[in-house]
Amino acid sequence: MTFDPESLGRTRSDLAAALSSERRRAGLTQTTLAKRCNMSQTKISNIEGGKITPTIVDVELILETLGAHDPVATEILALVRSAHTEWQDTWASQRRGLDKKQDELARLEAVTTEFRFFLPTMITGLLATPDYVRASLDRSTGDIAKVVARKLERQRTLMDSSKSFTFLLTEQAVRWPLVPPLAMAVQLGRLASLCRIPHIRLGVIPLEQVGPVVETPLSVFTVYDRRLVQVETHTGALILRDYKDVSAYREDFERYEAHAVWGDECRGLLEGWAERFTRQRQ
Template identity: 75%
Template structure:
């Protein structure tokens, strides 16, 4: 899946122009529209000026207030959905510095309360040992020591009692031999330890499980509250903020979770898989 950043930028400017034009056509001032939508006039001004990308809910409120007809409302909502999509390609991240991406994630984690991680291919950084992190970054050029240190530092968020984490891992993700057998065994030991943190729910989906996982193409994704979803691909990450997209991924997550093993049953499988690496 590929996206042209220019088209996303155009959708944002097009959305701002459309909302501005329709507000004027309805004969409303920014102040009057702000009152009708229970927003500040500054927010309306920033939306119409392209300085602030409105959420889908913001756009729905504005369209209702200005009395936009169905065909027009559908067109503007389509613009809003595209404007609320962000594409972060791998090469741009490398040019910027992968350690900078860790700062972005830390900022997002600081304002999120509920996290849902679906991990069908490999173990995420919040659960990883330093050796596993280094192995996962081996193909990246340059010195990765700062990125490794930042990934490990971010793991402190797991002990914040005000936040709640659910991790779902397939057996393939847990057992994929990214590092040497002994390092993989130590990584699985780490998963067992994390599964005992009170505000962490960790589940595994063993191979051969009969359910929707066998029927649906799988992608790594993370749901942050009801705010956004990050879907990872081989060449980058897609950020979705449309509430319909977020709801769809939350529903998928709940379906996958119903087929996962948790608690002692999960730890029994993890212990067995770690033993296989040690032997």
């Protein structure tokens, strides 16, 4: 399915109108439809009023009950997928101020208890040293000092033992020399030390690993509980909230996870690579 970025996350009213129209075509009242779908009349009313966004499963059940067929059913299912998707482009974020994006992430992290980070390209801000954070923002505009400060403030969430974090990085992401050798050695030392925190799991997929892990394109993504997934691209980020999308990315994560090294073996790799960067400095 192809998404129009400008329409993502803005189709709730279109979806509500389409479902209401299809119900009326079928000659059913909201109460009758609710009973046949084992839903409350209030829920049907809120869906048709655009007050809540139904899940794909909800819509599939409603369409089946209404006897809707293609192309109407296909169009309505496309609307619900779009209604659960949001596009945040890089340029709009920069115009608004990248520190605002950091504030949004902090609010999301505050209400999340289980995190999964897949990092095939570079080290994420939660794990980064100040030097690495500044280097990662080298091409950004605006008040970079404020953005760096916000990113470093967000790292405090790592110390919350009521949350669990799993970070999965490729060897390329870990060893990419974004900063000078000595700063890279410090960065890898930080990763190795974070491995020792009980509620933080950090794994690395070594370059020599082959198999299913390389069969699909590798994109940076973060799974927040079962609530949503953020998929990062070069020009922005997709926010996916439908449970099917979230489940698909969780399954991808588990498949990649099986190819990583963890614990003492992971620390050994990180410390060895840090030592190599240290020797480059000498």
